[in-house]
Amino acid sequence: MTKFMPEPYKIKSVEPLTILNRKQRKESIEKAGYNTFLLDSKDIYIDLLTDSGTNAMSDRQWAGIMMGDEAYAGSRNFYHLQDTVLELFGFNHIVPTHQGRGAENLLSTICIQPGDYVPGNMYFTTTRYHQEVNGGIFRDVICSEAHEPDKNDVPFKGDIDLNKLQALIDEVGAEKIAYICVAVTVNLAGGQPVSMKNMKDVYALAQKHNILVMFDATRCVENACFIKEREEGYEDKSIKEIVLEMFSYGDGCTMSGKKDCLTNIGGFLCMNDDDLFERAKELVVVYEGMPSYGGMAGRDMEAMAIGLRESMDYNYISHRLSQVRFLGEMLIEAGVPVVKPIGGHAVFLDAKAFLDHIPQTQFPAQALAAAIYLESGVRTMERGIVSAGRDSEGNHHVPKLELVRITIPRRVYTYSHLEYVAEGVIALYKKRKQIKPLKFVYEPRMLRFFTSRFEEI
Numbered sequence: 380m381t382k383f384m385p386e387p388y389k390i391k392s393v394e395p396l397t398i399l400n401r402k403q404r405k406e407s408i409e410k411a412g413y414n415t416f417l418l419d420s421k422d423i424y425i426d427l428l429t430d431s432g433t434n435a436m437s438d439r440q441w442a443g444i445m446m447g448d449e450a451y452a453g454s455r456n457f458y459h460l461q462d463t464v465l466e467l468f469g470f471n472h473i474v475p476t477h478q479g480r481g482a483e484n485l486l487s488t489i490c491i492q493p494g495d496y497v498p499g500n501m502y503f504t505t506t507r508y509h510q511e512v513n514g515g516i517f518r519d520v521i522c523s524e525a526h527e528p529d530k531n532d533v534p535f536k537g538d539i540d541l542n543k544l545q546a547l548i549d550e551v552g553a554e555k556i557a558y559i560c561v562a563v564t565v566n567l568a569g570g571q572p573v574s575m576k577n578m579k580d581v582y583a584l585a586q587k588h589n590i591l592v593m594f595d596a597t598r599c600v601e602n603a604c605f606i607k608e609r610e611e612g613y614e615d616k617s618i619k620e621i622v623l624e625m626f627s628y629g630d631g632c633t634m635s636g637k638k639d640c641l642t643n644i645g646g647f648l649c650m651n652d653d654d655l656f657e658r659a660k661e662l663v664v665v666y667e668g669m670p671s672y673g674g675m676a677g678r679d680m681e682a683m684a685i686g687l688r689e690s691m692d693y694n695y696i697s698h699r700l701s702q703v704r705f706l707g708e709m710l711i712e713a714g715v716p717v718v719k720p721i722g723g724h725a726v727f728l729d730a731k732a733f734l735d736h737i738p739q740t741q742f743p744a745q746a747l748a749a750a751i752y753l754e755s756g757v758r759t760m761e762r763g764i765v766s767a768g769r770d771s772e773g774n775h776h777v778p779k780l781e782l783v784r785i786t787i788p789r790r791v792y793t794y795s796h797l798e799y800v801a802e803g804v805i806a807l808y809k810k811r812k813q814i815k816p817l818k819f820v821y822e823p824r825m826l827r828f829f830t831s832r833f834e835e836i
């Protein structure tokens with residue numbers, strides 16, 4: 380059998396792709412201030428900026444779109460979504476939101492008192508923002524290996540270090556911990572999964588101290604597939620069974636529907652506690668809408684219910700992980716430095732190693748993402764010092780990982796697209812010394828990576 384089985388779908392509707400010439404690409408990236416977020420979609424050949432909201436929906440989801448019940452209250456699509464999520468995740472309650480960050484806003488507002496700590500397995504940009512804006516203090520308790528891009532022999536690099544967690548409990552006291560945030564998978568560590576054993580152990584420790592465990596469930600299906608492939612005792616379990624067991628080790632979750640729900644918009648918050656649910660429902664009306672739509676159209680809730688169920692199909696999810704691995708292995712073979720092992724939704728280039736002539740304060744990952752666009756028309760994203768932002772004193776957060784994320788949208792591209800992407804990156808690696816460092820010409824105060832502008836030094 381071939382190592383990489385072909386895509387488990389055939390194409391029913393197509394969107395043409397065009398590529399600008401090099402001169403046009405140079406103009407585009409200069410106009411965008413060397414920030415790939417500011418490029419126009421029409422100027423991009425293959426768009427690997429993000430896997431967020433870029434999913435291709437199935438024929439069944441599109442059929443679901445036509446069954447949208449756009450009643451202001453009590454839409455039947457909400458009940459379908461509710462039944463699906465409660466069945467597949469096993470939590471007691473769901474509150475729909477417009478995106479994952481809508482759910483983060485509700486959770487952080489309800490659960491965090493100023494001065495509380497929120498430990499997590501590395502941070503995510505919007506997640507940490509909502510924690511901090513509510514007065515919370517984020518603490519990274521991920522295992523130390525997660526910060527070593529080259530450490531290949533760790534199957535679950537997203538695991539929480541129980542000693543770090545225990546140390547925080549000893550230091551500040553359990554009552555000062557709002558909740559533990561367990562992200563499955565860990566986006567900024569390179570899409571690295573968390574083991575079932577770790578989730579179980581974290582939950583046991585949390586329960587002993589009466590601390591809530593809230594999952595960031597954004598890529599839970601990818602995480603489940605890694606567990607099936609890597610963790611002893613799970614090889615014969617279905618993805619559905621694994622996801623259900625994962626979430627039995629927690630008290631709720633936030634979810635971005637734009638990732639593993641196979642839709643283009645949406646999110647939700649889940650919890651088991653009745654009291655938290657009441658408070659979330661009071662708040663969702665202020666920020667999102669009625670608790671039976673939470674910022675989503677009826678049709679979007681329908682597509683989400685159908686997509687979440689489809690995502691549990693092993694043929695789908697194993698192919699997705701294979702596509703990412705295919706791209707990663709091509710780069711590794713050519714000697715390009717990438718985060719290992721290859722994660723679930725993206726291949727992460729180690730920009731510090733790729734551009735070792737550029738110091739981190741001159742934004743090597745930002746420069747590399749811009750150079751990849753110029754070289755091949757492919758859009759990727761910086762995940763390094765620019766994304767990390769500044770602390771309250773105004774100094775850069777300096778993350779150990781300085782990465783460029785090459786993210787694969789779900790069901791959108793084929794192996795041949797990824798082959799082209801790899802060839803472009805490899806060509807660039809051979810002439811990497813020509814890539815110049817960058818400096819800010821505009822820097823917004825919050826979530827600066829979205830809109831900041833740079834020029835070459």
Ligand SMILES: *Cc1c(COP(=O)(O)O)cnc(C)c1O
Pocket residue numbers: 431478479480481503505506562566595597634635636637638645646
């Ligand atoms: C995308 C994402 C979020 C936020 O979700 P949105 O739908 O973009 O608001 C939260 N956590 C992780 C890990 C994510 O990747």
